[in-house]
Amino acid sequence: MKTIMIHEMPDHSGETVRIGAWLSNKRSSGKIAFLQLRDGSGFVQAVVVKEVVGEEIFAKAKSITQESSLYITAEVTVDERSTFGYELQVKEIEIIHEAVDYPITPKEHGTEFLMDHRHLWLRSRKQHAVMKIRDEIIRATYEFFHMNGFVKVDPPILTGSSPEGTSELFQTKYFEEDAYLSQSGQLYMEAAAMALGKVFSFGPTFRAEKSKTRRHLIEFWMIEPEMSFVEHAESLEVQEQYVTHVVQSVLQNCKLELERLDRDVSKLEKIQAPFPRITYDEAIKFLNDNGFDDIKWGEDFGSPHETAIAESYDMPVFITHYPIGIKPFYMQPHPDRDDVVLCADLIAPEGYGEIIGGSERVHDYELMKQRIKEHGLDEAAYEWYLDLSKYGAVPHSGFGLGLERTVAWISGVEHVRETIPFPRLLNRLYP
Incomplete structure (x- = not known):
């Protein structure tokens, strides 16, 4: 299976690929999770559907913490709603390292705090x-x-x-x-x-x-x-x-x-x-x-x-x-x-x-x-x-x-x- 970077996704539409990334943010419901991923070359949304991946992988997706590193195996699909134009339909998740208590959360932070970090x-x-x-x-x-x-x-x-x-x-x-x-x-x-x-x-x-x-x-x-x-x-x-x-x-x-x-x-x-x-x-x-x-x-x-x-x-x-x-x-x-x-x-x-x-x-x-x-x-x-x-x-x-x-x-x-x-x-x- 080919390992690619996010910016290469347009060349692999419809293919199943492997991407190494960090989790920048996420949201989930009872049956679907949306993982916001970054790999340095770009940002992309990865969609995890419980019925597709099963209980174990879905539970893993819901538990991943901000800035944890992982490998994602997924199909590249067109997403006309996003500015990037593509998203990932997840099949497998492999966590490389779990980040704990990442200091820069989605809330507002002061300039000096951000400069210190x-x-x-x-x-x-x-x-x-x-x-x-x-x-x-x-x-x-x-x-x-x-x-x-x-x-x-x-x-x-x-x-x-x-x-x-x-x-x-x-x-x-x-x-x-x-x-x-x-x-x-x-x-x-x-x-x-x-x-x-x-x-x-x-x-x-x-x-x-x-x-x-x-x-x-x-x-x-x-x-x-x-x-x-x-x-x-x-x-x-x-x-x-x-x-x-x-x-x-x-x-x-x-x-x-x-x-x-x-x-x-x-x-x-x-x-x-x-x-x-x-x-x-x-x-x-x-x-x-x-x-x-x-x-x-x-x-x-x-x-x-x-x-x-x-x-x-x-x-x-x-x-x-x-x-x-x-x-x-x-x-x-x-x-x-x-x-x-x-x-x-x-x-x-x-x-x-x-x-x-x-x-x-x-x-x-x-x-x-x-x-x-x-x-x-x-x-x-x-x-x-x-x-x-x-x-x-x-x-x-x-x-x-x-x-x-x-x-x-x-x-x-x-x-x-x-x-x-x-x-x-x-x-x-x-x-």
Whole structure:
């Protein structure tokens, strides 16, 4: 007899199969029991009819406890009432392990309780759906960049310097030297782009930022492409094409998961390149004209400002050309203005904030030295990075997309803590 997984059931309609699963929930009457099963690939209902299986197996079905593991032998049948479209008509049940007093019951639980039991909370339908959407975003990311001629490169996680200063980095000892957990692989990816043309990285990054907002994590994952011979305008096109590809891939391949999360997919269906673009100057004027008198030119936007701007659009919106004083040293100045740089933040709709930050990079050697000095950075620590603009410098651009904020936006969950398997927060390092 063939052992299959739940997601393979449509290929075995009418056949008797064996499935290994866990019991997520159940209900029963005097003559029939309904077992809600999961196996990691999906969820399905298994129907146990007393007259079919006999007293012994029916009694076993009624006694199975939540999250017990079992093997089910059953016939795959069509069920037009379920979103999955199939169910199991049980013939035999073999209990592998009986779970006793499983802590997460179908009743409501507080957030801290669920976070303390994150290792078990991941088994729930909602968390399963979010993780499947996260996986699809990752798959679509690799697909997009490989289809467009990018090479995957892995920058180091331990670094001796920072792209944006060391005030929000985790410091550690690297034998006799100071080292930091990376907040971005960007500088190393620029070096890789000088060797391989178009590259991207995908890996963990760390910010020692004491923030408790729904948008922030201490450890999160970033996709960071860098492109040689690509200027600011072309980089924006790559960004909007990439985000469009990811959203459309989720719509196509995660229909059940989006439905399980009650996501309004009509909002996602609108996501198509090109995206609207406004300058920082225009954004400041818009905010000042709409009741945000607290924000002045030269200041960075907070969450309320980004949300207000995003609410004027039903697609992600680029805010371009930020003031030079609030952006990192490596961003290329505007050719016609000395007070702004060639950069953009991509703000997601529905209040999810910035999901991409990107810019054209400085490629002039003397300007790069000047910017490093102006930012109070140790030139010796960046000597290798200066070599990039010293030997065969070219215009080049790049950006970074925060995976967890993107997962939150696409899946429609409120807090980024649900978008990563084991979140690291200001007050949480367990489990």
